[in-house]
Amino acid sequence: MNNEFHYDYKTVQGFVLSAIFWGVIGLVIGLLISAQLWDANLNFGEYFSYGRLRTLHTNVLAYGLGIGAEFGLFYYIVMRLTKRPLVLPKLARFHLWLFNAGMVLATLSLFIGMNQSLEYAEFEWPIDIAIVILWVLFAINVLGNVFTRKEKNMYVSLWYVIATIITVAILYIVNNLAIPSTLFKSYSVFAGVNSANVEWWYGHNAVGFLFTTPILAMFYYFLPKSTGLPIYSHRLSIISFWSLIFAYLWTGAHHLVYTPLPDWIQTLGIAFTLFLIAPSWGSVVNGYFTVDRDWSKMRTQYLTKFFIVGITFYGLQTIQGPSQGIRVISSLIHYTDWVPGHVHMGTMGWVTMVICASVYYMIPAMYKTTIYSEKIANTHFWLVLVGQLMFSITMWITGIQQGAMLKMTAADGTLQYTFMETLVRNYPYWQMRTVAGIIFVVGMLFFVYNVLMTIKKGNDLAKQAA
Amino acid sequence: MSNHENSIYSKALVFSVLAAVTVLIGTIVTVFLPMFTSGMHPKTENLTTYTALQLAGKDIYMSEGCVNCHTQTVRPLKADVLRYGDFSKAGEFAYDRPFLWGSKRTGPDLARIGGKYPDEWHIQHFENPQAFYPKSNMPKYPWLKTKKLNPADIKAHMDTNGFPYTEEEMAALADQTQLDALVAYMQVIGASVAKKEAIVVDPANVEQANPMGSSPEAVAMGQAIFKAECAGCHGQNAEGNIGASIVDYAQAGNADADTYVTVANGFEGAMPSYAAKLSKDKIWSVVSYINSLKQ
Numbered sequence: 104m105n106n107e108f109h110y111d112y113k114t115v116q117g118f119v120l121s122a123i124f125w126g127v128i129g130l131v132i133g134l135l136i137s138a139q140l141w142d143a144n145l146n147f148g149e150y151f152s153y154g155r156l157r158t159l160h161t162n163v164l165a166y167g168l169g170i171g172a173e174f175g176l177f178y179y180i181v182m183r184l185t186k187r188p189l190v191l192p193k194l195a196r197f198h199l200w201l202f203n204a205g206m207v208l209a210t211l212s213l214f215i216g217m218n219q220s221l222e223y224a225e226f227e228w229p230i231d232i233a234i235v236i237l238w239v240l241f242a243i244n245v246l247g248n249v250f251t252r253k254e255k256n257m258y259v260s261l262w263y264v265i266a267t268i269i270t271v272a273i274l275y276i277v278n279n280l281a282i283p284s285t286l287f288k289s290y291s292v293f294a295g296v297n298s299a300n301v302e303w304w305y306g307h308n309a310v311g312f313l314f315t316t317p318i319l320a321m322f323y324y325f326l327p328k329s330t331g332l333p334i335y336s337h338r339l340s341i342i343s344f345w346s347l348i349f350a351y352l353w354t355g356a357h358h359l360v361y362t363p364l365p366d367w368i369q370t371l372g373i374a375f376t377l378f379l380i381a382p383s384w385g386s387v388v389n390g391y392f393t394v395d396r397d398w399s400k401m402r403t404q405y406l407t408k409f410f411i412v413g414i415t416f417y418g419l420q421t422i423q424g425p426s427q428g429i430r431v432i433s434s435l436i437h438y439t440d441w442v443p444g445h446v447h448m449g450t451m452g453w454v455t456m457v458i459c460a461s462v463y464y465m466i467p468a469m470y471k472t473t474i475y476s477e478k479i480a481n482t483h484f485w486l487v488l489v490g491q492l493m494f495s496i497t498m499w500i501t502g503i504q505q506g507a508m509l510k511m512t513a514a515d516g517t518l519q520y521t522f523m524e525t526l527v528r529n530y531p532y533w534q535m536r537t538v539a540g541i542i543f544v545v546g547m548l549f550f551v552y553n554v555l556m557t558i559k560k561g562n563d564l565a566k567q568a569a
Numbered sequence: 570m571s572n573h574e575n576s577i578y579s580k581a582l583v584f585s586v587l588a589a590v591t592v593l594i595g596t597i598v599t600v601f602l603p604m605f606t607s608g609m610h611p612k613t614e615n616l617t618t619y620t621a622l623q624l625a626g627k628d629i630y631m632s633e634g635c636v637n638c639h640t641q642t643v644r645p646l647k648a649d650v651l652r653y654g655d656f657s658k659a660g661e662f663a664y665d666r667p668f669l670w671g672s673k674r675t676g677p678d679l680a681r682i683g684g685k686y687p688d689e690w691h692i693q694h695f696e697n698p699q700a701f702y703p704k705s706n707m708p709k710y711p712w713l714k715t716k717k718l719n720p721a722d723i724k725a726h727m728d729t730n731g732f733p734y735t736e737e738e739m740a741a742l743a744d745q746t747q748l749d750a751l752v753a754y755m756q757v758i759g760a761s762v763a764k765k766e767a768i769v770v771d772p773a774n775v776e777q778a779n780p781m782g783s784s785p786e787a788v789a790m791g792q793a794i795f796k797a798e799c800a801g802c803h804g805q806n807a808e809g810n811i812g813a814s815i816v817d818y819a820q821a822g823n824a825d826a827d828t829y830v831t832v833a834n835g836f837e838g839a840m841p842s843y844a845a846k847l848s849k850d851k852i853w854s855v856v857s858y859i860n861s862l863k864q
Binding site: 139140141142143146148149152153154155157158216217218219220221222246249250252255256257262265266269270273277281282283284285287288289290291292293294295296297298299300301302304345348349350351352353354355356358359361362363364365368371372375434437438439442443509510511512513515516517518521522523524526527530 | 576578579581582584585588589591592593594595596598599600603604608609610611628630631632633634635636637638640642644645646647648651652657658659660661662663664665666667668669670671672673674675676677698699702704705706707708709710712722725726728729730768797798844845846847848849
């Protein structure tokens with residue numbers, strides 16, 4: 104191991120620690136807003152009211168935890184798969200510092216109410232510019248390595264990394280095109296129906312290319328690494344990859360079913376959404392058959408279950424999602440708590456599950472040691488699994504309940520329930536969701552502790568060696 | 570892997586270009602091309618640009634994250650139309666940069682909120698939503714009335730949008746609060762579409778005498794509905810607040826049928842209608858409760 108490699112790992116580790124920091128903040132805010140939903144007295148003034156904090160919750164977790172972890176894990180994967188240290192290690196280190204400075208500013212901007220009101224693209228134009236710069240720095244580092252790689256063939260994970268870099272750049276720039284009015288406020292270049300179409304093309308694919316393709320990149324790299332089992336089918340990887348990235352971009356309009364968006368765009372979106380089950384399950388099947396060679400790995404290698412349960416929730420997510428796009432189902436569950444239930448199965452069951460497992464593999468590998476405690480990792484696993492299932496299932500039940508109550512009419516054609524009557528029936532479920540969230544967060548704290556202790560163990564070993 | 574030696578997976582540039590083309594096909598067909606069709610830029614005939622005060626209100630709506638809990642699009646579905654009013658038209662949103670349709674109804678849809686209640690309803694409701702609906706989970710917004718508007722910023726915002734305004738209009742902003750602006754915005758939402766209630770009661774078809782009578786059960790049922798839906802405006806004990814005192818109304822002695830029609834159809838801009846939201850029996854029970862206040 105040369106020194107250059109060691110240097111680059113510090114940047115990787117910096118991103119992992121940053122992601123953990125922002126993740127804890129995002130999760131705690133999540134707990135608070137979950138309680139605000141059943142007790143309005145928990146809104147504390149302007150800066151801690153639900154409207155501001157709900158925006159903060161999604162953004163801090165998506166950008167801070169999700170993308171922060173992706174930056175770190177991708178730098179690691181890219182170095183390994185290109186068989187060379189980062190081309191521009193100082194630029195990567197600058198990227199790390201700019202990321203954290205950007206997150207501080209972004210968080211403050213949402214606190215003071217700088218909000219474009221575009222879901223998952225709430226940041227105002229100065230933050231948008233910073234995000235584009237961050238992404239360009241990331242692209243330069245990754246593509247720099249890819250173009251100067253010491254390994255002829257690019258492995259599956261690199262395909263997903265490259266697709267992520269390209270697509271997110273297109274999505275983010277187009278959807279955030281706006282005319283600045285003041286430092287704090289801009290207006291979108293798109294208006295009305297057209298802006299809805301652009302936003303949900305972005306919104307759905309932000310999920311696709313920040314929470315699907317990057318996680319698949321990790322899955323395809325870290326599952327074989329952890330289990331020692333090679334990916335089942337290279338052909339299936341190829342088919343899944345191209346059909347996934349082709350179909351995803353057509354599907355945004357399934358978020359706009361029964362809105363004034365032209366019907367043909369809605370219908371096309373729904374059709375491609377249903378097709379998307381196939382490539383999604385291509386990766387699910389590939390994962391299952393990989394471990395099918397030796398299921399005893401589920402028992403003997405503690406990370407196997409993280410990946411297999413993670414890909415299972417990805418599989419469930421990609422069946423549930425398309426079914427929600429169908430008009431008749433959308434008419435029942437759209438705008439209800441079913442949808443947060445769906446989103447959280449993906450983020451808590453698939454995204455964080457695979458990110459955590461990848462970090463569990465990567466941190467000890469960087470120090471050439473083992474995880475601090477497999478027992479703590481197993482505790483973490485069961486807590487986040489139980490927390491996530493409780494969260495999703497309660498939200499599905501209350502979503503269907505409220506959707507049905509809102510639709511119900513009496514014999515004389517009048518509405519059966521007032522809005523308030525449907526709302527108060529959510530409260531017990533929302534209280535259960537807060538409990539589920541606490542269980543999940545406690546599980547994540549076990550993860551944080553385990554990672555920190557593994558780093559300490561690694562540093563102690565390095566000191567002994569020196 | 571030998572047969573992949575010289576495939577696209579060993580040529581990074583070719584691979585990247587192919588990936589970009591692949592993701593751009595769906596993008597071009599469903600997003601970029603439609604932009605150049607008139608179908609994506611409709612505008613209803615009566616739609617007017619926002620005034621400075623209304624735009625300031627819309628900006629506060631965005632800043633406070635109202636879109637997290639409130640949608641602004643009524644679907645062409647029976648229950649949506651009964652609950653909120655006429656379904657949303659594509660041309661209503663031409664001046665919204667961006668659209669504010671939302672994706673979650675933690676609170677009710679607001680596409681038809683304009684003109685549904687008097688200004689004073691919004692002023693009191695933003696101050697304390699629980700005074701209207703004790704179990705509401707909407708946060709209180711008491712700071713809005715203490716914050717003055719910033720005319721210089723709003724002028725810049727109007728210019729960016731290309732909305733016309735007068736200097737007097739701008740000068741008047743300095744005395745107004747964020748609450749004034751937000752209420753002005755509430756009242757203009759959906760204003761370009763004529764009000765259309767799904768159910769309107771024809772007074773000629775209403776029974777002259779209350780079929781629910783004055784039984785204690787009917788009065789109790791009416792009182793429960795009154796507390797849940799009417800007490801915000803008419804007072805917990807019907808003593809009046811934004812709306813008239815119902816005690817006084819009862820003392821004056823009105824025909825049951827008139828009371829029924831008032832509750833069912835409401836008054837535009839002053840009182841919402843309940844014909845689609847409450848069944849006949851429920852409205853009659855409210856009449857029973859009102860009559861019980863006579864003594």
